[in-house]
Amino acid sequence: MDVKEYIASGILELYVAGALSPEENLEVQHYALQHPEIQKEIEAIEETVLQLTRTASPKLPKDNFNEILAQLDDVIPFKPEASKKRTPWGSYLGWAAAVLLAVGLFGLYLENNKLKTEIEITNQERENLEEILSTTQERVIDKEALLQQLRDQNVTVVALGGQAVSPDSYAKAYWNREESKVIIDAQGLPEPPPGYTYQVWSLKLSPLTPTSIGLLEDFATADSKLFSLPNPNESEAFGITLEPEGGSETPTLEQLYTLGAVGA
Amino acid sequence: MHLDNLIQRFQNKDKAAFETLHNMYAENICGVINVILKDPERSQELCQDVFVKIWNKSDQYDTSKGRFFTWILNIARNTAIDELRSKSHKNQKKNLPVDSLVGIYENSEDLNGKIDTIGLQSLLKGLKDKCILLIDLLYFKGFTQKEAAKELKTPIGTIKTRIRSCISEIRKNLPQ
Numbered sequence: 001m002d003v004k005e006y007i008a009s010g011i012l013e014l015y016v017a018g019a020l021s022p023e024e025n026l027e028v029q030h031y032a033l034q035h036p037e038i039q040k041e042i043e044a045i046e047e048t049v050l051q052l053t054r055t056a057s058p059k060l061p062k063d064n065f066n067e068i069l070a071q072l073d074d075v076i077p078f079k080p081e082a083s084k085k086r087t088p089w090g091s092y093l094g095w096a097a098a099v100l101l102a103v104g105l106f107g108l109y110l111e112n113n114k115l116k117t118e119i120e121i122t123n124q125e126r127e128n129l130e131e132i133l134s135t136t137q138e139r140v141i142d143k144e145a146l147l148q149q150l151r152d153q154n155v156t157v158v159a160l161g162g163q164a165v166s167p168d169s170y171a172k173a174y175w176n177r178e179e180s181k182v183i184i185d186a187q188g189l190p191e192p193p194p195g196y197t198y199q200v201w202s203l204k205l206s207p208l209t210p211t212s213i214g215l216l217e218d219f220a221t222a223d224s225k226l227f228s229l230p231n232p233n234e235s236e237a238f239g240i241t242l243e244p245e246g247g248s249e250t251p252t253l254e255q256l257y258t259l260g261a262v263g264a
Numbered sequence: 265m266h267l268d269n270l271i272q273r274f275q276n277k278d279k280a281a282f283e284t285l286h287n288m289y290a291e292n293i294c295g296v297i298n299v300i301l302k303d304p305e306r307s308q309e310l311c312q313d314v315f316v317k318i319w320n321k322s323d324q325y326d327t328s329k330g331r332f333f334t335w336i337l338n339i340a341r342n343t344a345i346d347e348l349r350s351k352s353h354k355n356q357k358k359n360l361p362v363d364s365l366v367g368i369y370e371n372s373e374d375l376n377g378k379i380d381t382i383g384l385q386s387l388l389k390g391l392k393d394k395c396i397l398l399i400d401l402l403y404f405k406g407f408t409q410k411e412a413a414k415e416l417k418t419p420i421g422t423i424k425t426r427i428r429s430c431i432s433e434i435r436k437n438l439p440q
Contacts, residue, residue: 008428009424009425009428010423010424010425010426010427010428010429011424013402013424013427013428013431014402014409014424014427015330015331015334016330016331016333016334017334017402017403017406017427018329018330018334018335018337018338018406019402019406019407019408019409019412020330020408020409022328022329023328025327025328025329025330026327026328028330029327042331044435045431046331046333046334047438048431048434048435048438049292049333049337049403049431050289050292050333051383051387051434051438052295052384052387052388052399052403052434053291053292053293053295053296053299053337053403054291054292054295054380054383055295055379055380055381055383055384055387056295056296056298056299056379056380056384057291057292057294057295057298057307057379057380058294058298058304058305058307058308058378058379059291059378059379060290060291060294060308060311061308064286064290064308064311064312065283065286065287065290065315067312068286068312068315068316068319069279071312071316072316072319072320073320
């Protein structure tokens with residue numbers, strides 16, 4: 001090939017300008033390697049363009065390259081800790097709020113427990129009072145019922161006077177013939193000694209025939225000392241003797257505490 | 265140091281080689297951008313952007329793209345033209361002002377003495393306007409031979425011989 005003609009064609013100026021295709025570029029390089037004059041001419045054209053373009057530069061700062069380095073990805077690694085540096089006020093506020101809430105809830109819990117305890121105590125007191133009221137009401141009802149029984153027009157009141165063993169003793173028998181029932185008021189009898197119990201007898205006077213109508217059991221613990229006993233007999237008198245626990249077939253007359261005749 | 269060796273080291277992410285290449289071409293890249301934008305401060309910023317791009321794209325350079333300077337010249341032109349288009353919303357190369365180099369040559373005072381006006385004027389001394397226009401299209405706008413022919417309504421062969429003659433004129437003006 002004619003090197004001078006090739007150079008004069010202007011293809012090297014286009015090559016430096018970047019106006020050629022990749023294939024043309026490789027072709028130019030191929031010739032440049034073979035012909036040093038072509039390589040030299042390319043460098044001369046490039047130098048001309050460098051001179052020209054340099055004159056249009058507004059002159060770069062002295063540390064231009066350092067500024068470029070600072071923008072390179074591997075020089076400025078991505079710093080996720082940059083966001084960590086921010087004071088996490090939101091987080092602090094969140095924790096503070098959580099602590100306040102916890103303290104508040106604990107306070108409410110304590111207050112609630114205190115109130116629950118007070119309510120429990122109040123409830124207990126109320127239950128106690130209700131029980132007392134209930135017991136009292138029951139007693140009143142019992143007493144009223146008893147009073148009603150004693151006041152019944154069919155009731156015959158028999159006063160039992162103290163006998164030789166215990167002259168100060170006394171008792172009363174409220175005998176309802178219609179209901180075949182007798183209520184013994186044993187308030188005037190002394191507490192029986194251990195192992196003994198009072199036994200109540202219905203008596204026929206001629207001939208003297210005693211019939212047991214019952215025992216005054218649990219005498220010591222019976223508050224009212226009132227005892228209700230069945231009495232289907234045609235009684236003429238009532239007597240109360242002290243007998244061994246469990247009672248006797250026949251009265252122990254030496255231990256007759258009180259005695260009273262019906263209609264006396 | 266031989267240029268091929270320098271480029272090889274640069275492509276292996278050698279920052280010292282990159283700095284040498286920067287020192288060789290940074291003012292030229294900035295000059296090209298400034299001719300297109302006529303905005304010295306923005307040109308300086310974009311010049312740095314171009315070198316960051318060059319570093320990131322270093323593996324994309326091969327000899328089929330021509331001279332190393334030609335490769336970075338192309339990146340610089342595209343960056344500046346993109347900037348110009350984003351500002352003017354003009355989408356075609358032909359809509360870009362075609363007289364940028366001519367304008368700088370004739371009205372270089374407008375750049376507030378920031379460029380080497382005397383140097384530029386001495387280099388372009390004696391060149392015809394159609395020469396300056398062709399240099400502008402081929403070196404500063406990145407037109408291909410075919411595009412330049414179409415733009416100037418001139419046969420392709422004429423473009424080739426004319427650019428040869430125009431560059432030769434400048435070479436005569438180079439300080440010896």
